[in-house]
Amino acid sequence: MKLKLVLLPLFLLISSSAFSEKISSIDIFGLNTISRGTVLEYIPFEVGDEINDQTLLSIDKSLKKTGFFSNISLKIIKNILEITLTENPTIKFLEFKNYKNDLVLNDQMIDSIKINSGLGVGKIYSKDQLNKLINQLLSLYKTNGFYKTKISLKVVNDSQNRIGIELLFNEGERALIKSFNVKGSSYFDEADLVDLFEIGEPDFYLLNFFTEKDHFSSTKFDAGIEILKNKYFNIGFLDLKILSKDVKYNEEADSLNILISIDEGTQYKVGNINFIGNLSKNERNYLRSLVKINDGEFLNRKDLFKGIKSVSDFYQNRGYAFTTISSDIKRTETISSLDIDIQIDNNIKAYIDRIEIYGNTRTQDNVIRRKFTILEGQIYSKQQIENSINQIKTLGYFSDVNYKVERKSATSDKVQLTINVTETKTGEISIGMSHSNATGASLNAGITQENILGTGNTFNANFSNSDAVKETSFYFKNPYFNNKGHSISYGFFDKQIDAANLDASDYSISELGFIFGYGFPLSESSLIFGETKLSSSDLTCGSNLKNIYEIQQCSKTSNTDTILSLSYKNNTLNDFYFPTDGNQTLLSSSISLPFSDNKYFQIESIFKKYSPILTEKTFKFSTRLKFASGYGNDNLPFYKRYYEGGSSSVRGFDFNSLGAKYSDGKPKGGEVSLVSSVGVASNLDFIGIDNPNMRGILFTDAGTVSEKFSDFSISDIRSSVGVQFSWLTPIGPLGFNFATPIIKKTNDSTKTFSFELGSKF
Secondary structure (H helix, E strand, C coil): CHHHHHHHHHHHHHHHHHCCEECCEEEEECCCCCCHHHHHHHCCCCCCCEECHHHHHHHHHHHHHHCCEEEEEEEEECCEEEEEEEECCEEEEEEEECCCCCCCCCHHHHHHHHHHHCCCCCCECCHHHHHHHHHHHHHHHHCCCCCCCEEEEEEEECCCCEEEEEEEEECCCCCEEEEEEEECCCCCCHHHHHCCCCCCCCCCHHHHHHHCCCECCHHHHHHHHHHHHHHHHCCCCCCCEEEEEEEEEECCCCEEEEEEEEECCCCCEEEEEEEECCCCHHHHHHHHHHCCCCCCCECCHHHHHHHHHHHHHHHHCCCCCCCEEEEEEEECCCCCEEEEEEEEECCCCCEEEEEEEECCCCCCHHHHHCCCCCCCCCECCHHHHHHHHHHHHCCCCEEEEEEEEEECCCCCCEEEEEEEEEECCCEEEEEEEEEECCCEEEEEEEEEECCHHHCCCEEEEEEEEECCEEEEEEEEEECCCCCCCCEEEEEEEEEEEEHHHHCCCCEEEEEEEEEEEEEEECCCCEEEEEEEEEEEEEEEECHHHHHHCHHHHHCCCEEEEEEEEEEEEEECCCCCCCCCCEEEEEEEEEEECCCCCCCEEEEEEEEEEEEEECCCEEEEEEEEEEEEEECCCCCCCHHHCECCCCCCCCCCECCCCCCCECCCCCECCECEEEEEEEEEEECCHHHCCCCCCEEEEEEEEEEEEECCHHHCCHHHCEEEEEEEEEEEECCEEEEEEEEEEEECCCCCCECCEEEEECCCC
16 A cells, blocks of 8 residues: 555656647637737747646746736647636726825825836736735834724726725824833933934923824834934944834834833044045145044044045045045054044046036026136136035026036046026016005006026116005116126116105105116125215105204205215125025115215115024024214204114014104104014925925014114114014015014004015025
8 A cells, every 4th residue: 555655646747747749829718908919928838839737837827927817727629728817807996095194195105106006097906916005005004103004995896897996094093102212321311312303202292282292103213213323423432233123012002112222332532543645744734634533532423524525625626526535444452442544536637628507598698607616628626616506596596506517438537517507586577556564555567677688687667656655766787797797787766755654754755866886896705886876855744743853854845965875795695595504794885975955874784694503404693783874064864764673674563663753653763773683494394395495484583773873772672583484486585474572662563474575584
């Protein structure tokens, strides 16, 4: 009996091997949407080949592997291979139903998932692929704390062998973080390390409602791990190890307990920093000064990277565009000390071969090129290129400017500089009605264009008619009047102001005049600009003002003045609308000439500073000081006084409302005004808005107006805090301000919301 059992498999093997037929043709049955040619491509067999049981098994395996068929039958009849197939249905639709949490699953993600899953409309249905997709979706929910999410199926077949698939989501409640600990630290307090994470144990109830700190996210968790690593790496703990990062789910409590275990390792000090390459002694000494780490200090990896970047910039600003710099950190005989070798390969100096500009659909090439401080044929300089890019940004004609540098060939010393710009709206033609906080309802028409016909010239022609202001004006400026960068401007204006409708004094003035200006640059970022203004005006005072201003000013119903102005401007900002770094300074003075009917002077100083802070945040400080007075025996005309309060001044207070007031409550204005502001701007990623043309700004404003210089007092300063939403739209920048006073007086007029067209951070 045992002998028979041993011989039986041998007999079957011999029988199987013995079966073999040469196939004369292949017949395929059951195809509907899949072509015969497609099937034959997957069969490892051709007509004329000999077939046996092993070949049949191979054919069956290949066809099953496609996932196209739910049933496969193979027969050999009279040297003919018959293949009978039942096709899987094609997908008619795949829909996701009842998902609610956009942070886990949103329409954009679903479109991507459908494409990558292989289950798009018109594709062959595969049960395995569908199960795989469901498991991936459940995993996605799990990584965001939704451990009880369930996905059910609703599948419908039609008469044309098409299948409709609905995935029905029951997301359940999100498991919240109950505990969050970091163990193994001795250098830092555990609380300091836990605070590095955006997620963790819940904040105070009301605060947690907004922060949702106890909502788990694998993305935020992994980001926190990287921040923790960098915190240690940046102070010399280069051997730090993350021993474990356990996220344990308590099903009964539907909560998460997170425990991260670390081994800090050794904290290393710097031994020697050596520069390797074909370098002179003086060159080595200078490079060493660029790396701001002293021998014997604990190694700060962040400072090391900054130092290496400074070394790279040093060479790239001197033409070595292809310089390669590498660092090697080596242990020394002292266990806690490391030597750092910085290898420098200068390669060859590079030259700018071509500068190509793309995206300027309106602005002429020469308007952009004249902002370049580096030209074709000159030696490569990264700093000059970036300065040029910043100069282009400050034009205000583009919402985005970027560049790339490409080598002509692997051995060439020539590079091509490609500039890509995105045009933004720089003007408008308007006719219709408008409203502003300052002037009220207005009928207006005109053209305002900072870059007319793409020439870089400014052209403004406006007509407006409101209760407060009636104005007709024309203004033209050519910022590059000659090849030395000199500018010329001229224009005329006819303006009538009814100040009572501007929340100012009870007077009206009609002024007609002409202006002419000329300027020239002092450097890439600064210029001097002079302007002459000739005007004649007619003044009408209300009864209250006649009693106060008298004779000297209100009795002069007609005045002719010639005013000379001189200003200095310096601008090192890196962007026009949303700068993140640099300064802006304006110093200006004007004086009416002695033969004018009104003798007065005005001095103005404006300073703005922007600095990057934290991650994707910008700090801004600005201050504006104005002073005016009469000279000789004349006083400053009351209608030349300064007024403050409102959207472009101290937000949170009504327009022109600060300072002393007349008996009827109208503001007097003053000869001295001071306004300062501090703000922090951020993109809006933290609330899910990924738009580079939007910013949220927290600000504090402070300011005052003093009737006379001798009246100036700190106690008169008003202050407010608030938030601004800035948006660079196709029609120009918009600003929405919400502010509340924090220092005010009883009779102050406040305004919580204000809107501003042309607002910039």
